[in-house]
Amino acid sequence: MNLENISIKILSKHVLCNYCIGRQFSHLSTGTTNFERGKTIKAFLTMKFSSTFSDENIAFLQLLSKAGEESAKRLLLKKNIVPEETQSCYICEDSLKKIDELVKIIMGKTEKVEFQTFLMGSSIPKKVLERENELKEEYSLIQSEYLKQEFNRNIGKKLIEKLAIETDFIEPEIVVETHPFSLTCDLNIRSLYVYGRYLKYIRTIPQTRWPCRKCKGRGCSECNNTGKRYNESVEEIVENKAVILTKGEKGILHGTGREDIDARMLGSGRPFVLEIMSPRIRMINLKELEEITNKFGRGKVEVKDYRFSSKKELIHLKSSAEHSVKKYRALIAFDSSITDKIIEKIDSSFNNTIIDQRTPLRVSHRRADKIRKKKVHSIQSKRISNNEIESLIVCDGGCYVKELISGDEERSSPSISEVTGIKAICFELDVLEIEEKPYSDIK
Numbered sequence: 001m002n003l004e005n006i007s008i009k010i011l012s013k014h015v016l017c018n019y020c021i022g023r024q025f026s027h028l029s030t031g032t033t034n035f036e037r038g039k040t041i042k043a044f045l046t047m048k049f050s051s052t053f054s055d056e057n058i059a060f061l062q063l064l065s066k067a068g069e070e071s072a073k074r075l076l077l078k079k080n081i082v083p084e085e086t087q088s089c090y091i092c093e094d095s096l097k098k099i100d101e102l103v104k105i106i107m108g109k110t111e112k113v114e115f116q117t118f119l120m121g122s123s124i125p126k127k128v129l130e131r132e133n134e135l136k137e138e139y140s141l142i143q144s145e146y147l148k149q150e151f152n153r154n155i156g157k158k159l160i161e162k163l164a165i166e167t168d169f170i171e172p173e174i175v176v177e178t179h180p181f182s183l184t185c186d187l188n189i190r191s192l193y194v195y196g197r198y199l200k201y202i203r204t205i206p207q208t209r210w211p212c213r214k215c216k217g218r219g220c221s222e223c224n225n226t227g228k229r230y231n232e233s234v235e236e237i238v239e240n241k242a243v244i245l246t247k248g249e250k251g252i253l254h255g256t257g258r259e260d261i262d263a264r265m266l267g268s269g270r271p272f273v274l275e276i277m278s279p280r281i282r283m284i285n286l287k288e289l290e291e292i293t294n295k296f297g298r299g300k301v302e303v304k305d306y307r308f309s310s311k312k313e314l315i316h317l318k319s320s321a322e323h324s325v326k327k328y329r330a331l332i333a334f335d336s337s338i339t340d341k342i343i344e345k346i347d348s349s350f351n352n353t354i355i356d357q358r359t360p361l362r363v364s365h366r367r368a369d370k371i372r373k374k375k376v377h378s379i380q381s382k383r384i385s386n387n388e389i390e391s392l393i394v395c396d397g398g399c400y401v402k403e404l405i406s407g408d409e410e411r412s413s414p415s416i417s418e419v420t421g422i423k424a425i426c427f428e429l430d431v432l433e434i435e436e437k438p439y440s441d442i443k
Helices: 003-013 018-023 034-049 055-066 070-078 095-110 126-138 147-163 234-246 286-296 311-323 340-349 401-406 416-420
Strands: 117-122 174-179 184-189 192-200 250-255 263-277 301-308 325-334 353-358 371-385 388-396 424-434
Touching (some): 003 018, 003 034, 003 055, 018 034, 018 147, 034 055, 095 147, 095 184, 117 147, 126 147, 147 174, 192 234, 192 311, 234 263, 234 286, 234 301, 250 311, 263 301, 263 311, 325 371, 340 371, 340 388, 340 416, 388 401, 416 424
Parallel strands (some): 117 174, 263 424
Antiparallel strands (some): 325 388, 353 371
16 A cells, blocks of 8 residues: 555544654655655645545545645635634644644753753653554554654754754753643753762761661651751761752762771772762862862861762772772770780781671671671781780771671681680771772773
């Protein structure tokens, strides 16, 4: 069946606008639009059926009149025949005629959002999709284009012209989701990612927000209605000025591992990526952000080495945490006095030594109970008092250093307690260095 016969059959049964009849043959030619295809088809059929004014031809011209074909209406009027009133399109319900209105709505919604790249999306009601699919099946239409594609292309083209922006199919800064049949739209603003390193100088704050265990963040008497177990965190200090500068919703700190609440993070700092959710301003001065963040967190948290990052680097950062090498300073107390030989034994016993660590008791309520194998690369110790030492410990990321020292009721083996035969605990811990493989090295 050729294009002419298919078009006649379709338009004999359904009222279709120029866009929707043209879409059924969108892959048959290039260099034009679906609207122009539809207009051409209807104009040709008007000429064909006006060659003679038989009852059959007049009936079809009336169908074209209902489908909005002006030349068919004029012909009927010329023959003193009252043309049929135009009806809405069977498929798109004339929503394709409201693209300019939709574009205005989108521009109003994006007016205060800073972006240079975007991606269009359209949500089409199920009943419309069903009608469209039924039409394709009934007439074996294999050269057609879907309604969603028509909306996305036409709206996107107008936005590009008016806003001087570009389409990005991989990492668009915003995704515009239109609802053409209700003339509304939603904006999904892609997160902004900032890489940096932080240093933590106090032993009383966690890395990230810690919801109250009793109320799960809702607020109760136990947490003084804050919803938090701790009043502040590194995450909240780091996000504060960033959210203000970008006019974002919130910040999420993704670190290369995490230190205990009572451990300091010193040295060159812990690598992290700050994810700023729904930022309305993207082009910010990162040097300025560093300065005002450090002023806000003075004495508690310091940030450095800020640069723009990406979700891919964030994923790399998180996945590489357990494969990095970290250096700690631990102050260790023993239950009894220790000799210099015991100190030497500690250092010699942990030289590229593999240890088995079962999930520590202190975190077993929130971590999977399993045994992890970690390497302790080296320990270098010096005496502080008759029963205390300071140890520099170099070990794999993910190694529980406090349990390496205490043994955690034999859940970590070997441990310093096991090697010495004397119960030992870590009473002060600092992270000194974190080895990081540059993201550019990952292939």
